[in-house]
Amino acid sequence: MTRRYAVAGTGSRAQSYIRAISERPEDARLVALLDPNPGRLAYHQRFVASLGLPAQPEYGADDLERMVKEQSVDRVVVTSPDYTHADVVSRLLRAGADVIVEKPLTIDADGTRRIVDAMNESGKSVVVTFNYRYSPRNSALRQLIQDGEIGQVTSVEFQWVLDTRHGADYFRRWHREKKNSGGLLIHKASHHFDLVNWWIASSPRRVFASGGLAFYGADNAAARGLGERPARGTVEGSANDPWLLDLRDDDVNRQLYYESEQYDGYLRDQDVFGPGITIEDNMSVIAEYANGARLSYSLNAHSPWEGYRVSVNGTLGRAELEVVERAAVVDDQIDPSYPSGRVIAGDIRADGERLVLQKHWATAVEVEIPRGEGGHGGGDRLIYNDLFQGPGDDPLARAADVHDGVRAVAVGIAANQSLTTGQPITVTDLNLGGWTS
Numbered sequence: 018m019t020r021r022y023a024v025a026g027t028g029s030r031a032q033s034y035i036r037a038i039s040e041r042p043e044d045a046r047l048v049a050l051l052d053p054n055p056g057r058l059a060y061h062q063r064f065v066a067s068l069g070l071p072a073q074p075e076y077g078a079d080d081l082e083r084m085v086k087e088q089s090v091d092r093v094v095v096t097s098p099d100y101t102h103a104d105v106v107s108r109l110l111r112a113g114a115d116v117i118v119e120k121p122l123t124i125d126a127d128g129t130r131r132i133v134d135a136m137n138e139s140g141k142s143v144v145v146t147f148n149y150r151y152s153p154r155n156s157a158l159r160q161l162i163q164d165g166e167i168g169q170v171t172s173v174e175f176q177w178v179l180d181t182r183h184g185a186d187y188f189r190r191w192h193r194e195k196k197n198s199g200g201l202l203i204h205k206a207s208h209h210f211d212l213v214n215w216w217i218a219s220s221p222r223r224v225f226a227s228g229g230l231a232f233y234g235a236d237n238a239a240a241r242g243l244g245e246r247p248a249r250g251t252v253e254g255s256a257n258d259p260w261l262l263d264l265r266d267d268d269v270n271r272q273l274y275y276e277s278e279q280y281d282g283y284l285r286d287q288d289v290f291g292p293g294i295t296i297e298d299n300m301s302v303i304a305e306y307a308n309g310a311r312l313s314y315s316l317n318a319h320s321p322w323e324g325y326r327v328s329v330n331g332t333l334g335r336a337e338l339e340v341v342e343r344a345a346v347v348d349d350q351i352d353p354s355y356p357s358g359r360v361i362a363g364d365i366r367a368d369g370e371r372l373v374l375q376k377h378w379a380t381a382v383e384v385e386i387p388r389g390e391g392g393h394g395g396g397d398r399l400i401y402n403d404l405f406q407g408p409g410d411d412p413l414a415r416a417a418d419v420h421d422g423v424r425a426v427a428v429g430i431a432a433n434q435s436l437t438t439g440q441p442i443t444v445t446d447l448n449l450g451g452w453t454s
Contacts, residue, residue, distance in 0.1 A: 022047050023051060024049075024051070024093070026051070039069070039070055041405045048090060049076060051076040051077070051080065052077075055280055085114045092115040095116055095119060099204055103128030106118055107134070113141065118146070120146060125199065142419075143422065148396055148397065150417065151400045151403075153396060155212060156396075158372060173330070174328040178316075180346050183323055185260065194293065199433065202433055203430065207429055210426075211417065215417075216329065217306065219306040220444075221306055221444050222445075225435050226300065232318070232319040249261075302428065321345060322344055322346075323343040324340045326338070338371070338373075339371050340369075341367065343368060344368050371383060372384040434447070
């Protein structure tokens with residue numbers, strides 16, 4: 018059966034879903050686009066045409082229900098900003114459409130309750146797109162744990178670093194205000210917490226967090242003597258400042274954002290050392306799990322390299338995964354597509370990944386990581402197949418439903434509350450949409 022799809026939110030993330038739909042005509046058909054900004058709608062109409070698809074009916078933010086009815090929409094892919102998810106998803110469910118939503122599911126406890134209530138009342142479904150599950154390196158670690166190679170999991174040590182190309186970008190766009198994104202503990206780390214929940218097949222019970230804005234923002238810039246800063250990147254002289262993003266230098270950014278500012282006033286290129294930033298750039302979290310395991314997690318958003326290190330300790334040994342996604346940021350061009358940095362001769366850090374297993378009373382062995390074709394080592398193709406053709410018999414259970422989405426944001430929601438109170442937070446006290454396990 019060919020399902021009829023709409024895309025709600027036509028920022029940069031929408032393109033990959035539109036392309037995936039176009040590549041599966043027997044299973045999926047694009048029938049509508051929705052966005053409050055006519056400039057972004059026009060850009061995506063051009064993109065749709067480049068794929069050989071017909072022009073799409075367009076709808077504004079207030080037209081969710083009308084779109085579902087007029088276009089007989091079966092499912093909607095939601096790629097709108099995080100703070101809109103609770104309203105958009107719950108309205109779509111009640112209008113009669115199933116939903117595929119970009120992580121995070123939502124940004125706060127009230128949002129989880131609204132979405133779960135709407136899903137239960139409507140009988141429709143919600144799928145959350147946790148594409149990191151499908152990356153072969155992460156799947157290989159799940160397989161190793163699931164096979165019992167390290168025994169019963171006792172603890173997880175997880176360090177994630179965002180570099181000054183990728184990490185900085187969260188501090189120049191809408192994510193920089195916690196009311197919009199829930200901070201990186203939700204917007205970014207929900208990916209990471211979902212991996213832990215999935216790797217060890219358990220749910221978070223109690224969370225304690227510490228963090229703050231230690232690098233970006235006006236106060237930190239002043240303390241380091243950076244001097245007067247421009248309010249945004251699209252100014253003369255920005256080419257000489259690696260922290261500024263000139264939207265005019267990239268066709269996608271220029272069309273999607275710079276030329277679309279006139280419609281809603283959204284600025285994609287604010288200075289990372291400007292005022293108004295309310296999210297943290299350094300965070301640490303300790304979480305206790307239902308199965309007795311403990312997580313020690315850290316996130317840094319101004320590292321000179323990007324990647325992550327995770328160690329899973331068990332009763333039979335230890336598994337270690339190290340991933341270097343970009344070994345260095347070595348040029349002055351801040352590219353929103355985040356390509357790998359240039360390889361420098363003699364650089365001691367290289368892009369790559371390694372999974373190591375070491376059991377008690379034994380030497381370490383490297384575990385092969387399967388490779389696939391396409392983005393994220395073949396992971397993108399796998400998740401799009403699951404989304405648009407349906408998950409098959411997957412022993413790793415990579416497809417994520419609304420409960421996985423709630424569990425992922427549960428850690429971040431509790432962590433944000435812990436930052437405010439200075440106290441550990443019991444997850445069940447948050448009343449996350451009736452979820453208690």
